[in-house]
Amino acid sequence: MPGKSHKHGSATTGGPLLGDPTDGIDPYLPGNGNLGYRVSRYELDLEYKVASNRLSGTATLTATAIAHVGRFTVDLASHLSVSKVSVNGSRPSRYTHRSGKLSITPAHALPPGAAMTVEIKYGGSPRPIRGPWGEVGFEELTEGALCANQPNGAASWFPCDDHPASKASYQIAITTESPYTAVANGTLVRKRTKAAMTTWVYEQVEPMATYLATVSIGPYEKKSLARKPVPICAVLPSRLTDTFAHDFGRQREMMTAFCDMFGPYPFPEYTVVVTDDNLEIPIEAQGMSTFGANHCDGRRGSERLVAHELAHQWFGNSLTLTRWRDIWLHEGFACYSEWLWAERAGDDTADALARSHHKRLASQRQDLLLSDPGAEKMFDDRVYKRGALTLHALRLTIGDDAFFDLLRDWTHEYRYSSVTTDDFVGVAARHTDLSLTELWDAWLHSTPLPDLPDA
Structure with missing residues (x-):
């Protein structure tokens, strides 16, 4: 539980958090980011119940110690409860979870260059993180959910090193009720249905910052918009199909123009999600963008935003x-x-x-x-x-x-x-x-x- 200390066996001395001297916590977000290690991969195995807004998950972080690590932290919102932690297959001597930080003391200190596999089981009712820029992170919709992490909302739904320079590959598996479509960053590599639940597994190979990770769940249909110059698909409620066809009708031409001006598109495909709810602003994510139903007005009134979000794939996501x-x-x-x-x-x-x-x-x-x-x-x-x-x-x-x-x-x-x-x-x-x-x-x-x- 948040704030509760867990001890297993004899504790080791934690000592100060250490990191590469060239690293540092961003002064704009001094509470986010962690020193002493670098994550190279996240594997998230998530289950989400839409009606009850309940999330349970296991996050496996593959990382490398960049200094002698007797204790390290990851970012995780305190409204989510941690039930189990392991480091390289062993239970840590101690972990605590409070004030948005999960602090872990491995059973044995890790030398510089050591490989770390950190497994964290957690769950709860996810909600956005409040901050100077409003609420960011995991957000319930009328029927479904989305994640709008910028700049520090990733920890509202998974444990992470929440710093924009901490880029890693991801596998995101989402299990939810079968009537719903679940979308995440990367390429869909597997989909399986068992009983009334469907699991969607996405692989994001190209390095991605935590604030660009996302999951979107809703009563959506998937449509192909283009195969060249880049595969483009749309995920949206069926009621918006006609207005979407007009408002996003120049998406392929826009992609062609930006590839010409900016160079090759940096990811295997591009996905446009339109929620059944209105959104104040579209949401940037790697390999995808999320718009609200209000951005389908039948008049191309939001086309500048369509261009803006696509351009972020080069400027913000790749770079x-x-x-x-x-x-x-x-x-x-x-x-x-x-x-x-x-x-x-x-x-x-x-x-x-x-x-x-x-x-x-x-x-x-x-x-x-x-x-x-x-x-x-x-x-x-x-x-x-x-x-x-x-x-x-x-x-x-x-x-x-x-x-x-x-x-x-x-x-x-x-x-x-x-x-x-x-x-x-x-x-x-x-x-x-x-x-x-x-x-x-x-x-x-x-x-x-x-x-x-x-x-």
Whole structure:
């Protein structure tokens, strides 16, 4: 139970938590992330009862100790109860679970480089985690559930090292009542029905940050939208089929355009989930995006969001920030992709959209530092728009050919990696003979909004 101490045999001395000196806890989320080890794989075996909102699961974490580890922690919300823990097949000498941390003292300390297989059995009634950005994580729907983890909600439904730079492969198995469809990241590798329950098993091979892991359960149908250039499917309630066909009717063309502009799509397939409930905003996840029924309005009123979420597959999912301070590398790029799609689709040009949004930003407070907006402002709309404007200023400065070569080089060189602003600045320097120092100083490292270069 949360807060309860369990002892088995003689305890070993825990000592301080240790980790690689180059690591560290993100100051934007000081309560998340753990030192001393790195996870390479999660295997989640979950069972979820929709009507009662009951989750039971076994999480197996494969990790490597990167320092001498006498004690280590994982993130797990305190509303979930832990019933059993083992490390390399043995029960630990001690574990405690309180304040969102499961602390484990192995029966024997682990030296640097040692392999760790940590198995955790747990369960309870999952619910979102409250924080400065509202409620994030596991969320009940009218009939079903979804997971919206950004930035720190993953621990609301599975034990993890909840830090964006902690990327790993996943196998997610979900058992739920047979009338429901269960979707998770990756490729469906097995499906089996026994009695009234169906198990869906997904394999996510490419490294994934915890906040991008997701499960979506509901009374859905699955439809194929395209086979080329990338397999695309939709998972949605049958009542939304007609409006979805119109509102997401250019999804394949959008994928083709982004592959041309950004380089090859980084995952085996792309899934669009539409819930039967309304959602305030769509949900980003690796290899998939989740929209609400309200995003199917029959007028393509949310197409910019369709573009935004697809662009995150390159900028956010394949290339993932190392620290939350660099969130413009996700949201600025996805926002600019909205404008690029509008330009490719024959609507407004990116330049016209940039100048319109520049005018709006110029009338707002000039207190946002894009390179380090602070935890409270990291989801401020100004981060999105100023990030997009930074990219447009770069495009106008170095020219279209160099700009799009840069984007393709960026996504290729850092594919599946953790990235920083300095990494992007370094790649950009290779694509022009011009000095970009003034541009970066003005757009990234100063608060006043600079003027856009002439088109």
